Each structure stands twice: as structure tokens, then as C-alpha cells.
Amino acid sequence: MKRRDYSGYLYILPFFLVMLFFWYVPIIMSGWFSLTQYNALSTPVFAGLANYKALLQDKIFLKSIRNTLIFVITVVPLETLLGFLTAVWVEKRKTTWLGKFVRNAMFIPSLASASIVSIVWRILLNNEQSPLAFFLSFFRINSSMVLGSKVMVFPALILMEVLMGTGYYMVLYLAYLVDIPESYYEAARLDGASGFQVMRYITAPLIKPAAIMIVFLGVIGTFQSFDMIYIMTGGGPGQGTTATVMLSLYLYSFKYSKIGYGMAIGNLLIILVAFLTFMQRRLLNEKTSSLY
Numbered sequence: 001m002k003r004r005d006y007s008g009y010l011y012i013l014p015f016f017l018v019m020l021f022f023w024y025v026p027i028i029m030s031g032w033f034s035l036t037q038y039n040a041l042s043t044p045v046f047a048g049l050a051n052y053k054a055l056l057q058d059k060i061f062l063k064s065i066r067n068t069l070i071f072v073i074t075v076v077p078l079e080t081l082l083g084f085l086t087a088v089w090v091e092k093r094k095t096t097w098l099g100k101f102v103r104n105a106m107f108i109p110s111l112a113s114a115s116i117v118s119i120v121w122r123i124l125l126n127n128e129q130s131p132l133a134f135f136l137s138f139f140r141i142n143s144s145m146v147l148g149s150k151v152m153v154f155p156a157l158i159l160m161e162v163l164m165g166t167g168y169y170m171v172l173y174l175a176y177l178v179d180i181p182e183s184y185y186e187a188a189r190l191d192g193a194s195g196f197q198v199m200r201y202i203t204a205p206l207i208k209p210a211a212i213m214i215v216f217l218g219v220i221g222t223f224q225s226f227d228m229i230y231i232m233t234g235g236g237p238g239q240g241t242t243a244t245v246m247l248s249l250y251l252y253s254f255k256y257s258k259i260g261y262g263m264a265i266g267n268l269l270i271i272l273v274a275f276l277t278f279m280q281r282r283l284l285n286e287k288t289s290s291l292y
Contacts, residue, residue, distance in 0.1 A: 027270065034263035044260065051264035060240040061265065064248040068223055070154065071161070071244065076218035078162045080211065083169030088203065090170065091177045103174070106167035114164065118231040121160055122147070148237050157242060160228060165221070169214050176210040177203070216280035220273055226250065245269055 034051055036044035055061050086106060093099030109117065124132040125143045133143035146152045180203065188198045204211075226246040229235065235243035235251065243251070245265065253262030 030263045030266055030270075033260050034267050036260045038260040038263075039257040040259050041257070047260070051261050052268075054261065055264060055268070060243065061245075061248050063240045064243040064245050067240075067242060068225070068244045071158065071225060072219055072222045074158050075161045075165070075222050076215060078158075079165045079169050079218050080214055082162065082166045083214065084173050084207075084211070086166065086170045087173035087177055088199065091174060094178075103170070106170050108167070109164050110168035110171075112164075114227040115231060117164055118160070118228045122232055125156075147233055150237060150241055153233060153237065153242055157229065157232060160232075161222075161225070164228075165218070169218070172214055173207060173210055176207040180206050212283050213280065216276055220276055223269065223272065 033044060035046060035048060037047045037050070038044040086102070090099050090103045090106075094103075124130040125146050127133060128144060130143070136143045136146075141152070146156050184202050184206075185198060188202055193201070223244075224246055225244050229242055229244055229247055230250070233242045235241070235247050240248075246269070249262050249265040249269070252258045252265065
């Protein structure tokens with residue numbers, strides 16, 4: 001009888017060990033610590049589901065969920081729509097210098113670190129001599145008060161997030177647009193279809209997989225928003241005005257030393273992201289790109 005060769009498993013062993021110790025083990029440990037009262041200094045004390053029950057009564061955490069949902073329902077549609085419209089515009093002018101310039105100018109901000117971009121935005125807003133402050137002065141807005149105003153801080157953060165993410169999603173759309181056969185557009189033009197009809201009945205159906213992927217990536221990314229909000233506002237002004245779920249996780253775990261409580265927040269976020277990933281794969285596995 002021929003002996004089975006297991007040597008191939010040696011090639012995946014390093015990757016498996018990395019996944020085991022830096023992914024699965026931390027998740028298991030997080031699940032355990034979320035069931036305890038733990039502050040990183042004393043011995044964990046088992047508390048059952050007390051942390052999860054407390055989350056449902058925590059006004060700051062509930063406010064962070066509301067804030068996160070506000071970001072999701074504003075940032076994701078704007079990034080998805082603007083990324084699509086920009087991609088269509090650039091694809092039609094892909095050989096011109098203007099199309100190449102817009103493509104690069106839109107994509108470069110997505111390559112920069114969110115922390116660096118946030119620091120630059122904060123400097124521009126706090127400097128009364130900056131071009132941004134000069135522009136806002138036309139609308140009688142004091143730039144240095146934007147991040148301290150409960151009315152203006154959310155629109156400012158949403159605008160920053162959209163400007164940072166639109167270029168990335170534009171490139172994803174472009175990757176799908178270049179694969180659409182030119183013959184489809186030529187046939188539509190011969191039939192007298194308008195530009196809007198071409199976009200509605202040809203372009204939009206064929207890039208449906210890209211749209212599904214981008215929406216789910218946007219939702220997952222928005223739920224994980226941390227860098228920009230932490231640097232720009234720290235969750236303020238006031239108590240939890242702009243705090244998100246990720247920021248609450250950080251504050252409870254590291255600032256308030258409630259490790260078990262923070263782990264409970266993290267586990268809820270893991271479950272949500274896993275569910276969204278599962279739904280994305282199910283939708284992408286279906287027949288989603290069709291002209292009919």
C-alpha cells in the first residue's frame with residue numbers, strides 16, 4: 001500500500017501557527033476575559049454575562065452605537081455613490097491627462113495614514129491663517145470652533161471620512177469597469193440609448209458585484225473607525241458625543257482599565273463583522289452581474 005505523503009503540510013505550518021497564536025488564541029482569550037472582572041493588575045474574577053448585561057444599560061456605549069450607525073448610514077452611501085460616479089467619469093477619460101490626474105488625485109489620499117491625515121486636518125482647522133479657515137470664513141464659520149461644536153463636528157468628520165475613502169472605492173469600481181466589453185456600449189449607442197440609460201441598464205448591472213463588495217467593506221470599515229475620531233475629537237466634545245464602538249473599546253480597556261468590559265465590546269464587534277463577511281460572501285456567490 002502506498003504511504004500517504006504529509007510533507008505538504010509543512011509548507012502551510014508557518015501560516016497556520018501565525019493564525020493560531022495571533023488570531024484564534026486571542027479570540028478565545030478575549031471570550032474568556034469578557035466573562036470576568038479584570039483590570040490587568042488583579043486576578044480575573046469570573047462574572048458570567050455581567051459585562052454583556054451592563055453594556056445594555058451603559059448610556060455611553062449605547063450612544064457610541066448610535067454614533068457608529070450615523071457614520072454608517074451617511075459615510076457608506078456617499079462613498080459608494082461618489083466612488084461610482086467618479087469611476088465612470090474617469091473611465092470615459094482614461095486616456096486624457098485630466099482623467100489620469102483626477103484618478104491619481106482621488107486615490108492618493110487613501111494611501112496616506114489616517115492618523116497623518118487627521119493631524120493635518122486638525123492643524124488646518126485650528127490655524128486661522130490656513131486656506132481651509134479662509135474658505136470657511138465665507139460661510140461665517142470659525143474653523144477653530146468646528147471640532148468643539150456638537151452641531152458641526154459630525155458633518156466635519158463625515159466629510160473627512162468620505163474624502164479619504166472615495167478614491168479607494170473609485171479604483172475598485174474602475175477594476176470592474178475596464179472589464180465591461182466596449183461592444184455593449186456601442187450596441188446601446190446604435191440603439192439610441194442615452195448616457196443615463198447606458199449607465200442604468202448596462203454599467204450598473206455589470207458592476208453589481210463590486211457595489212456589494214464596496215458596501216460591505218464600507219460598513220465593516222466604518223464600524224472599525226478609530227484613528228480619525230480619536231485624534232480629531234477623542235470622543236468629544238462633551239461625553240461621548242462622537243465616540244464610536246471602537247473608541248469605546250479603547251477607552252474602557254486602556255483608559256478606564258476595564259479589560260473584561262472592553263473585551264465584551266470587542267467580541268460583539270467580532271460577531272458583527274463575521275456576520276457581515278458571511279453575508280457578503282453569500283451575496284457575491286450568487287449570480288449578481290446580469291443585464292436582465
